Amino acid sequence: MKFHRLVTPVFVAVAASVAAFIAVVFVAAKLQDEATIESEAKVVEQNFIRVHQSLAVLAEDNAWWDEAVENLSVEENVEWIDATIGESVNGIKNIQGVIAIRRDGSLLYSNFVGISSPPHAFLDAGLAELARNYPTPEVEVPHSTSGLMVVEGELIAFGASVVQAAGIREFPQQVIENRHPIIVFLSRLPPEVLAEIGHQTAIEGLKLFKDKPVSDALLPLTGLDGKTAAYVSWETAAPGSKMIRKLILPALILLGLVIVAMVRFVHQANRLVDELKDANHAKSAFLASTSHEIRTPLNAILGFTELISLELYGKVEGTKNKEYLSLIKEAGEHLLSIINDILDISKLEAGRFDIYAEKVDLRHVIDGSVKIIQSQANEKNLELALECEAGSLYSDERIMRQVLINILSNAVKFTPAGGRISLRGTIRGDRYCLVIRDTGVGMSEAELKTALSLFGQVQGEYARSHTGTGLGLPLVSRFMELLGGRFDISSTPGAGTAVRLDFPLYQSKSNPPTP
Template sequence: MSFRRLVAPVFLAVAVSIAAFMALVVFAASRQDAASLDAENQVVAQEMRAIHEALAVLVEDNAWWDASVENIHITENIAWIDSTLGESVMGISQVDGVFVIRTDGTMAYANFATDLPAPHAILDEGLIEVVRAMGPRENLVPLTRSGYLQVEGRLIAFGASMVQATGANKLPDIDLERLPAIVFISDVGADDIEAVGKNNALRALTYQTEAPAGGTFQLIPGANDRAAGYLAWTAAAPGSEMIRYLIVPALILLMIVAAAMTRFVRRASRLVEELARANKAKSAFLASTSHEIRTPLNSIIGFTELISLELYGKVEGQKNKEYLQLIRESGEHLLSIINDILDISKLEAERFEIYAERVDPREVARAAGKMVATAAKEKDLNLEIDCLPGDVLSDERIMRQVLINLLSNAVKFTPPHGKVTVTGKIKGRFYTIAVEDSGIGMSKSEIEVALSLFGQVHDNMTRSHKGTGLGLPLVTRFVDLLDGTFDIQSTPGVGTKVTVGFPLYDHDPHV
């Protein structure tokens, strides 16, 4: 068992979980910050709009009046204007100035606070254009405009409304499409802006005539598409603040996770080392035991063969001869099993030695074919070997064992009158040999079982064959030992194709 394979998924899962959690927190915080900023922008826009719209309501109430038409347009009664608008309206806290503009755009009346810019300066910043653009009038329909101006670095709110008759009093016919307009203005000073910020929990809300270089700000639209200035403030960032509050708990949590992972790594390391020692001890035991069993078993097989040859006396009875043959076959089968166990044990214990040399794969394929030719003939199988020329750098004995195992499986699991083919060719840096049969085939899950140690696929056909389930596992380990390649493709009821690749002679597999 590889320690890296054991802990890598755990570390990956922990790292992905932490990264995903952090990404989720950052995403949620950014969404919360964006929502908060959007809400603040809406509040600022609404509060600023409310200031000039309040002026619009107030000025419309004074312009939508028969007395205004009579005393402003018909007679231009300055005394009435001054007493009704100049004195009474100027007493309202939100109004800092009153203008009456004639139909030709000239100023008929002005009354404003002494600290405001001069009337002409206010009119020249676009107010005259706003008034001139109002019209033509419609009977019984108020015509009102409101907004902001930037005058000498100050923010001025205005509300302008054309005087209109309500129809309550009998007035002379008015044929003009345009009538004079009343304008109320308000100086929106720093205290007003600060009050808006405090009332709506906006930090450091200030008015600026130029666009700030950075930070959060909002354009104040002016008359006739002119910018009336900018409102800047320090945006609330609840999401970012939440992340700052979570830094310390997160660091503590990471320290706990790191401590837990360190403890896990130590325990896992000890476990892997113990398992590796146990596995090597098991493999060493199997290798030693298999070796000890193989020696007397060779003697049993040899003596049985001598008795069968009747060199030292005749064997009486047909049954005795049959029993001798069974003893020999069983011994040979047991010897092949022990050889496989010995090989796998050496491989697991990393004691298997290879002797790489220049090998002709065609000769190896032909030799392996001869080993299974008798079994193939007994089942009337068509065994074909077609390998192109090529030289490989490999251990001939191991390479032959790989092909014998593959051919043995192919012959074993192919029904009578079937076909087994062996093809070899150069493909890239490898000489590939494919063993293909028309046997019972396997599903994906069955392939996984067949490739595992002592794994056997159980069905009606495989139950009729003896084996340890070490054939394909040995092949994969031998191929890996030789720096080769392995691939298996199989379809139930169609057949199986196993392709192994061996490094070419002019290619160093360790480079």
């Protein structure tokens, strides 16, 4: 078991979880901040509207009045205007100016306190145009408008209303239908007014800017001409950002605990992997030792069985006795084959399988392997088709032969009577490609995965009648890796199996396969 394969998924999962948590927190904080800014912008906008609408109410109170019609429209009594309407500038808080404008846009009256700009600057800034285009309201019905305007670089709130008869006094029809002047009340928006708005709304740092500032909390103010007159910014509450700042310390503590836990996990996992490696080596050593100890007396049993069968030291009487000897030999050979497989896999896992490189005649190895399984194939009436090019290389002939025998034995074992097994060998570049096909029962993808695992045995009616250790294909795979070759297998249920073995064509002992 490789250590990095054990810990990498854990590290990836932990890192992904931490990253996802941080992303969720930051996204939630950002969304909360954006919602707060949007809410604050609406509050600020409503308060600015409230400021200039209050001026419109004041203008309407002074314009919807029979006395106003008499003294502004009929007589243009400046003394009355100054004493009645102009006095509002001195008596009402946050009113710095009042202007009366004829409907042709000319100035009728003005009174400023605290405003340095001259009256004509206000007319030029849009009030003259407003008077000329002011809609004619219904008779004896008040009408007002309000908004913001920029005069000589200063933001001014205004409220305007057209002079209109209230209906208490009777005027000639001609007077009633005249295009009466408009009265406009003006209010500057100095920092004190902004501070008052901020105090009323609990929004801090309200500031006006002529040019657009760099700020997330920003509201453009539309002027009398429909263009942006100014920008107002403020210090947003930013609850999301505040939450993140409050979470920094707990998050760092939590991250520290995670790091400590991961360090401990790595230490424990490393120790576990070492213990598993030691246990695996001990198991492999035990299997190798045990297999070797079993193989020695088993070879003796097979040897003596062979001697008795040859009747060198006396006749073996009776047909049954000869049959029993044959069964003993077959069972012993089967058991020896199993022990050899276990011994080989144990050596491979323990990393103690030695390779003896020599010049190998490929055709000779293939023919020899086919001869070994020829009798088994004949018993099942299987057709063996051999079409292989000649070739030679430096490799371990013993391992190559064992690979071929394992593949061919499986092909014979799992191909029904009357089937066909073909071998085709060709030289392709720097490799010798050997493809072995059979018309056997085949395997599904899941069964193939099982067959390639150690001690894995495919379950099925046909497979259960042909028992084995489940080491054949795993041994082939590891042997091919050991030889520097490649092993590929494909199978289709009911159609058969195809195995491809690619042997590297090493041409000298300077670059043979090494374990």
